[in-house]
Amino acid sequence: MLSAETIKKIKKIHIQSRRQVDTMMAGQYKSVFRGTGMEFEEVREYSPGDEVKNIDWKVSARMDKPYIKLFREEREVVVMLLVDMSDSGLFGTKGRMKRETAAEIASILAFNAIRNNDKVGVILFTDRVEKYIPPKKGSGHIWRVIREIYTFKPENPGTNLSEAVRFLGHVSRKRTVSFVISDFLDHGYEKNLKIASKKNEMISVLLSDPGDFQLPQKGIILAKDFETGEVYHIDGSDRLTRKRFEESKRREYAETLQNMKKSGLDCIELDAKSPVADALIRYFKFREKKACR
Numbered sequence: 001m002l003s004a005e006t007i008k009k010i011k012k013i014h015i016q017s018r019r020q021v022d023t024m025m026a027g028q029y030k031s032v033f034r035g036t037g038m039e040f041e042e043v044r045e046y047s048p049g050d051e052v053k054n055i056d057w058k059v060s061a062r063m064d065k066p067y068i069k070l071f072r073e074e075r076e077v078v079v080m081l082l083v084d085m086s087d088s089g090l091f092g093t094k095g096r097m098k099r100e101t102a103a104e105i106a107s108i109l110a111f112n113a114i115r116n117n118d119k120v121g122v123i124l125f126t127d128r129v130e131k132y133i134p135p136k137k138g139s140g141h142i143w144r145v146i147r148e149i150y151t152f153k154p155e156n157p158g159t160n161l162s163e164a165v166r167f168l169g170h171v172s173r174k175r176t177v178s179f180v181i182s183d184f185l186d187h188g189y190e191k192n193l194k195i196a197s198k199k200n201e202m203i204s205v206l207l208s209d210p211g212d213f214q215l216p217q218k219g220i221i222l223a224k225d226f227e228t229g230e231v232y233h234i235d236g237s238d239r240l241t242r243k244r245f246e247e248s249k250r251r252e253y254a255e256t257l258q259n260m261k262k263s264g265l266d267c268i269e270l271d272a273k274s275p276v277a278d279a280l281i282r283y284f285k286f287r288e289k290k291a292c293r
Helices: 004-023 028-032 057-063 098-115 139-151 161-171 190-199 239-262 276-292
Strands: 038-045 067-073 078-084 119-125 129-136 177-182 201-208 220-224 231-235 266-271
Touching: 004 098, 004 139, 028 098, 057 067, 078 098, 078 129, 078 161, 098 119, 098 139, 098 177, 098 201, 098 276, 119 139, 119 161, 129 139, 129 161, 161 177, 161 190, 190 201, 190 239, 201 239, 231 239, 239 266, 266 276
Parallel strands: 078 119, 078 177, 177 201, 201 266
Antiparallel strands: 038 067, 119 129, 220 231
């Protein structure tokens, strides 16, 4: 049973996400993510003027007369949301955790997809894939997506992006538009992302929090790594320690962005203090401009 507070949160994000899609993002998603390619439909007898390249030679040989393949435009898009449920998502200093931000991103993207009559699927992962929701359409499906992200209790604390991306390859027969929503606190995933991007449209959503980059000035701090469980002490009152900590975290963040670039992925940067809808709108506009070049 869900608590009254959890139900209230889910309803709130459900309503807000739908409102943002209906007002701020109307038409933008559709213009950026269109169905691509042609899908085989049937064969018919060849007629003068038909493209020779479309001749189905196997059928023609069997029927002893030329037949051509007919195709139809594939309009439907399958949107996959790969959502990081590792314990680092429980961190937050601006009134909400990264995991709540991830839930809002996922719900807005899902509403955009459903509004465009596309299917939405979800992969919830830690250091393994913990839940898979196959792609479907419909507003009831969106409610399930939001509820699962908000209430799902993962078994493992760590992150394995490669495992999630490999799983996507196993369950996706058609090309997908896949959003990887994570703080990317992992290593060695670049190769798998690059491989996946050859089959799918892969887009990273890089989550961060201001607290990721700075220590509180409160003397000796007992810090714990959410994912490894390691506990250590840091002198937050020491200016040099705080500076080194920030430089180290900024360097790691820059390396993550570089990894996205090497893997050929677009990256949506989103910190906890920024409105989710604004970040997505900026990205959609960027994609529209890129498509026009």
